[in-house]
Amino acid sequence: MASTLASSRFSRRFGLSTPIALAPMALAAGGELAAACARAGALGLVGGGYGDLAWTQRETRIALERGPRERIGCGFITWKLDEDASALDWALEQRPRAVMLSFGDPRPYAARIARSGAALVCQVQRMAQVPQAIEAGAQVIVAQGAEAGGHGMDALNGRATIAFVPELADWLAGHAPDVLLLAAGGIADGRTLAAARVLGADGALVGSRLWATRESLAQEGAKRLALETDGDGTARSAVFDILRRKNWPAPYDFRAIRNALHRQWEARVDALRAGPEAARAEYDAGVKAGDFTKAHATVGEAVGLVRDLPGAEELVARMTREAAAILGG
Ligand SMILES: Cc1cc2nc3c(=O)[nH]c(=O)nc-3n(C[C@H](O)[C@H](O)[C@H](O)COP(=O)(O)O)c2cc1C
Numbered sequence: 001m002a003s004t005l006a007s008s009r010f011s012r013r014f015g016l017s018t019p020i021a022l023a024p025m026a027l028a029a030g031g032e033l034a035a036a037c038a039r040a041g042a043l044g045l046v047g048g049g050y051g052d053l054a055w056t057q058r059e060t061r062i063a064l065e066r067g068p069r070e071r072i073g074c075g076f077i078t079w080k081l082d083e084d085a086s087a088l089d090w091a092l093e094q095r096p097r098a099v100m101l102s103f104g105d106p107r108p109y110a111a112r113i114a115r116s117g118a119a120l121v122c123q124v125q126r127m128a129q130v131p132q133a134i135e136a137g138a139q140v141i142v143a144q145g146a147e148a149g150g151h152g153m154d155a156l157n158g159r160a161t162i163a164f165v166p167e168l169a170d171w172l173a174g175h176a177p178d179v180l181l182l183a184a185g186g187i188a189d190g191r192t193l194a195a196a197r198v199l200g201a202d203g204a205l206v207g208s209r210l211w212a213t214r215e216s217l218a219q220e221g222a223k224r225l226a227l228e229t230d231g232d233g234t235a236r237s238a239v240f241d242i243l244r245r246k247n248w249p250a251p252y253d254f255r256a257i258r259n260a261l262h263r264q265w266e267a268r269v270d271a272l273r274a275g276p277e278a279a280r281a282e283y284d285a286g287v288k289a290g291d292f293t294k295a296h297a298t299v300g301e302a303v304g305l306v307r308d309l310p311g312a313e314e315l316v317a318r319m320t321r322e323a324a325a326i327l328g329g
Pocket residue numbers: 023024025026028047048049050075076077101102123144147148149150151184185186187205206207208209211298299300301302
C-alpha cells in the first residue's frame with residue numbers, strides 16, 4: 001500500500017513518491033542529504049538557516065547537481081532574513097521547488113518567492129500564526145510540535161504534535177482547503193509517519209531522524225552520542241542560544257541533548273544571560289575539542305527512536321515501507 005503515501009495530496013502536488021520533506025536543518029541538511037532525500041522520492045530542503053550566502057550557495061549547488069532538481073528546495077530562518085536576505089535572493093535565482101520560512105513574519109518575502117515560482121512553505125508553532133501564513137500565500141503549512149529538535153516555541157507557548165496537527169487540519173479544511181499540512185516534531189519511523197497521516201496531515205517534515213544519517217553534516221561525535229541517548233535525554237531552553245551568542249527573539253527556544261553544561265545552567269538562565277562569559281569560554285572549548293558534554297548536539301525527542309545511522313535513501317525507504325504496511329493493514 002505504498003500508494004496510500006504516494007497518493008497523498010502533498011506527494012501528488014510535489015511529484016513525490018512518499019509524503020516526506022527533509023527539514024531544512026541549519027548546517028546539517030546540506031546538499032548531499034537534500035539530494036539523497038530527493039532521490040528517494042521525498043522533498044529535499046537545504047538548510048539555509050541563518051542565511052550564510054557562501055554555505056547556501058555551496059550546498060544548494062551540490063543538491064541541484066546530485067538530486068532531481070524538481071524535488072530540491074531550501075529553508076531559512078525568517079527573522080535573520082530581516083537582517084540580510086541575500087542568500088534567499090540567490091537561492092530564488094536557482095528556481096527551487098519550494099522555500100520554507102520559519103520563525104518570523106513570512107509576508108515581506110512572499111511576493112519575491114511567488115515570482116520565482118517556488119512554493120512557499122511556512123512552519124508554525126501555534127494556531128495564532130496560521131492566518132499570517134495564509135495571507136503570505138503559503139501552499140504548505142508545517143505544524144511543528146514542541147518535541148522537535150532545534151528551535152521551536154518555549155514551554156509556555158509550544159504545542160504538542162498529537163493535538164496540534166488535527167486541530168490545524170480541521171482549521172485548514174474550513175478556511176483554506178487547498179493549503180497542505182505537514183506534521184513536524186517526533187516523526188522518525190513508520191509508526192509516526194503513519195500517525196501523521198491519520199492525524200490529518202498530508203505528510204511529514206522530518207528533522208532529527210534524517211540528522212542521524214550518513215549524509216547529514218552533523219559531527220560524527222554528535223551522531224554517536226545520539227545513538228546512546230534516549231528520548232528523555234533532550235531539553236528545550238535558551239541555554240545553548242546564549243552560549244552560541246545567537247540573539248533569538250522570544251518566545252523561541254531550542255531543543256538539544258541535555259548535556260552537562262546545559263544542566264549546569266538550565267535552572268539559572270537569567271544568571272547565564274547576565275554573565276555568560278565564563279560559560280561561553282567553556283562552551284567554545286567544548287566545540288573546539290568536539291566534546292559534547294559542553295558542545296550542543298541538536299536533536300529532538302525523536303532521538304529515542306534513532307538506533308542506527310543509515311544512508312538517507314535507505315531511511316526514507318524504510319519509513320515509507322513501514323508506514324505503508326501500517327496504513328494498508
Ligand atoms: C539539527 C536541526 C537543525 C534545525 N534547523 C532548523 C532551521 O534552520 N530552520 C528551521 O526552520 N527549522 C530547523 N529545525 C527544525 C525543523 O525544521 C523541524 O521542525 C524539526 O526537526 C522537526 O522535528 P524532529 O526534529 O522531531 O523531526 C532544525 C532541527 C534540527 C534537528
